[in-house]
Amino acid sequence: MIQIICIGWVLGIAIMGKTLPILQSLLLPCSALFILTLLLKLTVFKQAHCLGFKFLQCCIGLSLGIILGYSYADHQLNERLQIREQQSEQVEVIVYIKHINELGDQTIQQKIQVLNRHTAVVQWQAFLKNEMHSGSKSVLELGQYYRLQGQILPAHSYATEGAFDQEQWYIQQNIMSGFKVSSIHKLTEQEVYALGHGQYLKQQASVSSQLQLWVEQQRLALRNFIHQQPVQHKGLMLALLTGDKSLLDTETEQLFQRFGMSHLLAISGPHVLIFAVLLCWGLHQLIRHDRPQLYLKWPKQYLLIWPFCASVVLYCAFVGFEIPALRTLLSCLLISAFILFKQKVRPFNILLSSASILLIFDPFSILSAAFWLSYGACFVLLRIYQTVQQRRGMDELKTRTQYITMQLKLLIESQWKIFLALFPLMMLFFKQIAWITPLSNLFAIPWIGLVIVPLDVIAALCYFIAEPLGSLVFQINDLCLAALLWLLQLLDGLFAPILQPIAMTFAVWLSLCLGLIILFLPRAVLPKTWSILCFIPLIGLDASKNQFELNVLDVGQGQAIFIRDQDQTMMIDTGGNYNEAKFSIGKQIILPFLSVKGVDQLDQLILTHLDQDHSGAYASIKQDLPIKHVYSNEQVPIPDSSQFDYCHQGQQWSWNDGMNITVLSPKAENLANAKTDQNEMSCVVYVQVKNAQPYQNFLLMGDAGWRTEYQILQDYPDLKVDVLVLGHHGSRHSSAYAFLKQLKPKIVIASAGFNNRYGHPSQMTLQRLQQLDIPVLSTVQQGSIQFSRQANGQMQLHYAREQKLWLKRAAVKLKS
Structure with a gap:
């Protein structure tokens, strides 16, 4: 029964962020039913074996676990949401530095403890210019207090299905805001005390706080030491040792990404175990040679279990208690307790118990991909271990050759099983897969786990004892890393691996x-x-059963619209970042969204015009996403499998006898002006959905302004519009009063970016809409906006920012 409740507890916490008040209302009734079933078990069904009663008890226990987990997670989340920042402003804050920073090419990211923003101390992520990318002393020193001036940078995600949720990541990391530092002033403890933060000074003077600070200082010292070594792969060496990617070069990181091995660059359970096993092995050798009589007094497993657990705790502290390390720590402590109390060790129970305990201390770890991947891999390895144990019971290995053969088979089997078992999780979190991963892991994991990580750990230990010896071991390990990278580059040249997007509903x-x-x-x-x-x-699956849907995607300052009806798919614009190489809207938002929708190709793509914010992502996805027909007001490069045509007034497509798509502008004879008059030559698209209520007619304006609006009113005086996607993201030079008054749409949508420098949608446009009493939606406030037709013909509205508590936004008041 405890197992069932633990499973429910994990599932309940996994619902974090959903608004389900019914679960909290069922807490008392479910608790009463659970107590009642326990009493019945102890009295009426004490000796009987009633399967129906056992099933009922399991259902109630599972339900109770889910309700308890959800209630606990919801309470913790609401507390954290109350202290996060949501508005950008210039502020002055008093901060304390207790964590090591992370170096980047252009910026330094530094977690800071802000003392004067709320009643409780909160953690922000500070961003500073990296003026010297080196291992020397950072700008903000560990253990020091500062007065910082700068701009609050609230987390704001692209609220689109499949896209990375930055707000969720901030919540999971306990970061309440970003902060761009503009000026720094160091404070003495006397000045901090005078500012009224004496209580925090006392907390940081405690033994535990000083110990944590010492650990961070040692991590920084080790990073600086590695940076100064005459080795080529210092970044990879540091990442594998402590999970710190400050020195890792982009080329190596991308190589690991192409092979689907990015997780190896973070701290994992085996790192911790290798460190503990090495220390315990050394201690065992000392006892065996110098004090063997100790084993007569205490059996080896009982004597070594204490230094083993201490080693695990020490390494976990050294790497900052990352989730995989914490999982290993809890599992080791539970197994040790079972051994000490002479209880039977059940691996699955240990795994489930450690997950449940971890979620008590940190329920937000459930939001991390590392949590699910870590426990998923452990579950697969556990099943492989159980299979091996069964085989050993049936077969006895007589020769060393047989033993080596079995180990090789086990290695190959484990890799394809882990890859297959974790495939759904990789799809859920990353929406893409590298099919060469099992092959590369056959070589990389044994080499990293059995050679590189042990040498890394030994070198780090030697550094704290004798720096020249540590330097020598690091240099030896550099040769081992060179061999690994040579092999990966060889495989890279042979197979040219890429991360393949997978479409899956x-x-x-x-x-x-x-x-x-x-x-x-x-x-x-x-x-x-x-x-x-x-x-x-x-x-x-039958694609013809898909109902009509139109999605105005949240792509920041830009526009991308996805339309589907049964088996037909279309996109109107793709959005685009000003620098797709730095952050790709195409690869990070468009492809993941289509993957979630189960779309692996587009029938049509209309690029309304070639401004970067409407078409920039096309260049980054055209090779990964098959597109049958591409339309634009100017010629664009297309793959061999695509066809191109200019979009112009009069073009029309009918889908499945239920939907018509018409291009209202520009006129064919005006296309020659597209290069010099891009906005007014935008392709304006009109979508009509038959037998749908209350939204049937959609007008998508691209970046068209007043001149195009006037022409449309002249050409189509009887045009009916229920939903208007505002031209030019709601600019004051579009959406004229006369245009809005004549069309009188039921709703308008502004596709714009959070805190965009253009001020879209403009206050002037919003005032016109307010005067005409036309409701406004925006991708800033609602995230991606979906219209979906139900079987009864009703068109339902769905907002991405309503799906999770941390994504919800308070309504913005119109400025006078």
Whole structure:
């Protein structure tokens, strides 16, 4: 029963961010039912074996665990949301530095403890210019107090399905805001005390705080030491040792990404275990040679368990208690407790218990991909271990050759099983996969785990004892890293691996998960053939059953609209960052969104015009996303598999006898002016959906302004519009009063970026809409906005920012 409640607890916390008041209202009734079933178990069903009663008790226990987990997570989340920043402003703050920074090419990221913003101390992420990219002393020194002036940078995600959720990441990391530092003034402890922060000074003077500070100082000293070494791969060396990517070059990081091995650059459980095993092995050798009588008094496993646990705690503290390290720490402590109390160790129970305990101390770790990938990998390894144990019971290995052969088979088996089992999680978090990963892992994981990491750990230990010896071991390890990178570059040249986007709807993803879970469960639990039923949706989905939907995507300062009706798909614009190489709207937002929608190709793409914020992402996705037909007001490069045509007034497409798409502007004879008059030559698209209420007619204006609006009113005097996507993101030079008054749409949408430098949508445009009593939606406030037609013909509205508590935004008041 405890297992069932723990599973419910984890599932309940996994719902974090959803608004489900019904769960909290069921807490008392469910608790009463659970107590009642326990009393019945102890009295009426004490000796009986009633399967129905056991099933009922399991259901109630699972429900209670879910309700408790959800209530706990919801309480913790609301407390954290109350102190996060949501508005950008210039402020002066008093801060304390207790964490090591992370160096970048242009900036230094530094977590700071802000003392004077709220009643409680909050943590922000400060950004400073990196004027000297070196391992020397940072601008903000550990253990010091500062007065900082700068601009608050609230986290603001691209609220689009499949895109990386920066706000979620900030919440998970306990970062309440970003902060761009403009000036720094160091403070003495006397000045901090005079400012009224004496209580915080006392806290930082405690033994535990000083110990944490000492650990951070040692991490910084080790980074500086590695940076000064005459080695080529110091960044990779440091990342594998402590998870700090400050010295890691972009080329190496991209190489690991292409092979789907980015997770190896972060601290994992094996790193911790390798360190602990090395220390305990050394201690064992000392006892065996000098004090063997100790083993007569205390058995080896009981004597070494204490230094083993101490080593795990020490390493976890050294790497900043990252989630995989914490998981290993909790698992080791639980196993040690079972051994000390002479209880049978059940690996699955240990795994489940450690996850449950971790979520008590840090429920926000459930939001991290590291949590799910770490425990998912452990579950697969556990199943492999159990299989090996069963095989050993049946077969006895007689020769060393047989033993080596079995180990190689086990290595190959573990890699493809881990890859297959973690495939759904990789799709959920990253929306892409590298098919060469199992092959590269066959070489990389043993080499990293058995050679590089142990040498890294030994070198770090030697650094604290004798720096010249540590330097020598680091140089030896550099040769081992060179061999690893040579092999990866060889595979890179042979296979040219790429991260392949995978299109998969939630229904298909869920079916795949259930099928794989059944395959990996022990044989006696469920028949393996049942997994075939789960895999049917992978091949049996009928695209013609998709209902009409129109999505105005949140792509920041830009526009991208996705339309689908049954098996037909279209995009109108793709958005685009000013520098797609630095941050790609195409690869980070458009492709992940289409992946979630199960779309692996587009029938049509209309680029309304070639401004970067409307078409910039096209260049970054055209090779990864098959597109049958591309339309624009100017010629654009297209892949061999695509066809191009100019968009112009009069073009029309009919889909499935239920939807018409018409281009209202520009006129064909005016296309020659597109280069010099891009905005007014934007392709204006009109979408009509038959038998839909209350939104049936959609007008998408691109960046068209007043002149185009006037021409449309002349050409189409009876035009009916229910939904208007404002021209030029709501600029004051578009959406004229007469245009809005004649069309009188039921709703308008502004596709604009948070705190954009243009002030879109403009106050003038908003005032016109207010005077005409036309409701306004924006991708800033609502995130991606979806119109979806239901079976009864009703067109429903869905806002991405309503899906999670941390994404919700307070309504913005119109300035007078």
